[in-house]
Amino acid sequence: MDAQADELHEKSLQLLKTTGCVFKDERALQIFAEAGAEVNFSKQLVRIPPRLVEDALRRCPKRVLLAARNPKYDVTLEEDRVYFGTSTLPINVLDLESGRLRRGTAQDCLDFPRLVDALSYIHFYKATIYPSDVPQETAVPWMIYGGFANTEKEVSSTPFTIDGALAGIRMAEIIAGGTAELKKRPLICFNVLCTAPLTWNATSVRILIKLAELGLPTIIGSEPQAGTTAPVTLLAATLLQNAETLAGITLAQIANPGLPVIMGAIGSISDLKTGNFCSGAVELGLMNSVAAQMSQRYGIPIYATGGMSDAKVSDIQAGYEKGIQLLITALSGGNYIHDAAGMLDHCLTLSYEQYVIDNEICGMVARALSGISFGDEFMALDLINHVGPTGNFLRERHTLQYLRSEHFLPELANRKARNDWEDEGSPTLVDRAKDKAREILEKHHPTPLPEDVDQELRQIIKRTEAK
Amino acid sequence: MSDLYTMFAEMVIDGNVEGIKGLTEQVLHEGAMAHTILEEGLLPGMNVVGRRFKAGDMFIPEVLLSASTMNAAMELLRPLLSASEAAPVGTIVIGTVEGDIHNIGKNLVTMLLEGARFKVVDLGVDIAPRAFVEAAKEHKPDILAMSALLTTTVPKMAETINALHEAGIRNHLKIMVGGAPVTQEFADKIGADGYASNAATAAEKARALLGE
Secondary structure, three states, X not given: OHHHHXXXXXXXXXXXXXXXXXXXXXXXXXXXXXXXXXXXOOOOEEEOOHHHHHXXXXXXXXXXXXXXXXXXXXXXXXXXXXXXXXXXXXOEEEOOOOOOEEEOOHHHXXXXXXXXXXXXXXXXXXXXXOOOOOOHHHHHHHHHHXXXXXXXXXXXXXXXXXXXXXXXXXXHHHHHOOHHHHHXXXXXXXXXXXXXXXXXXXXXXXXXXXXXXHOOOEEEEEOOEEOOOEOOOHHHHHHHHHHHHHHHHHHHHHHXXXXXXXXXXXXXXXXXXXXXXXXXXXXXXXXXHHHHHHHHHHOOOEEEEOOOOOOOOOOHHHHHHHHHHHHHHHHOOOOEEEOOOOEEOOOOEEEHHHHHHHHHHHHHHHHHHHOOOOOHHHHOHHHHHHHOOOOOOOOOHHHHHHHHXXXXXXXXXXXXXXXXXXXXXXXXXXXXXHHHHHHHHHHOOOOOOOHHHHHHHHHHHHHHHHO | OHHHHHHHHHHHHHOOHHHHHHHHHHHHHOOOOHHHHHHHHHHHHHHHHHHHHHOOOOOHHHHHHHHHHHHHHHHHHHHHOOHHHHOOOEXXXXXXXXXXXXXXXXXXXXXXXXXXXXXXXXXXXXXXXXXXXXXXXXHOOOEEEEEOOOOOOOHHHHHHHHHHHHOOOHHHOEEEEEOXXXXXXXXXXXXXXXXXXXXXXXXXXXXXXXXX
């Protein structure tokens, strides 16, 4: 296993040294050139010497703190500690009442985080629905504002533009109480991605450099698709994903040595019948598994991916694709597992009920991760001897004491006898998830931001519009 | 003789590039007509490929191999065909709109359109409305096709259509749009002539727009 990880690493270095990586930004090319890389400015191609990559890896902190408005929700990324969270990509919503597909709105930007705030197995909120009913320049600020205002959990986002990133950072600074405070407790985190194969586009690079300069934790990753933007074999796709990520991390570390970075793995397969990105593929879990192993080899936290489905509605396909994929990624020790809740249909669509369902999937997977506890109390040998043959354990204090921690207690999965289920009206899982979502939306209110802070954040949205 | 043309069709379906070169040379040498090989051998083969692809029974790499196979035969036939027989069925200018760097979908559609014997001018990604207009003036395409993957960039499609109107050439061509956030409803709203939600249908729609 180690020998294979070593070889994947060596081949990544070789790829970056011989074929190189395109960076479509003058400044990035200069940064690389000054550091000793071989740069072809007209082709925007950088051939990176292995020692630059190794230096960069050594400089990456092993532990990265992503702070939450409420410190009890702080996310500490290290080793194989696992967190589950949401995703920034969807543009559509399956309306909770009508079930029809519609575009996302600013109201969804406020409602989704409030829902997530109440779901205990979802640990972080990646700003998640793109609002179509506001001026486009304000869309990202709306998404991030919704996260800060309506959940106390840790907030991150895809920036889409430099202005989007800066607006989010400004909001985070206001909540933190200043630039220095934000650096100590980074309340926002952004991801930048390579465009496979081996091409870092202008916007991503500029945002990467900006984030590096500001010293904020930065997710640097790639999302190759086996069969289209990467070779069809999973190993080669993982190699590209790794190399592209290393190239971005190297740039970041040259720009700001010691920058907290999180390496990102979002690669999957293309469906070779349609060319579509397969978000729900089991292969994504496998590629993530290898990426997690590499992250542990490098000692850098990983922005992992799992729990997605290409189903168009919350159906059986959604169940098994999400369950299987998330389990693989989580058991591999993916640290910051995004995309784990809410999404359907090639990352395009969210539904309120899917969040509730995915919360339960995350709960089951979390239970799988925690394994079987060992020790005398858990062996309960004395208890077994005491109860003896032909006894039962229902009345034992030990049972009551450990029942909640030893058994995962699902809210949605129905474990009643058929008769009892029929008496209840034969409710489906989706019905119950919708009811739960409605209940949360009606009753759950996270601690609001202080009024003046909330006003300032809304001002930032307005100022983005004026631009 | 019909068995012979079935062999051409089968080679196209199977993606037998080497085999079809040999067969084409042999059959031409024996006196067969180039246009008959095209009409009764190659095109029926590609039609089967098209049907199977749309039904989800063939993979894209297989379809591309079939297209390469047909091309290999066409290389040998082209000098012997009349100008109209050898010509592409139409010209398409395609690009991803301004601000958007996504290109797989566009590339896939391009490859399949070429397989369907269109001449395709691929402008690339991040193409501003005026660049589309310039390309339309230069290449005089039958169809101008736009792709976008981001909701932020989808509005550029309407802008491009406006730019074509202002340049006075909107009605000289047909407009097709596509990409994950694009819908039939949106395409209708901006006045596009065609929309396809997958690459297989795109080639079909393109032909339909040309009245094929």
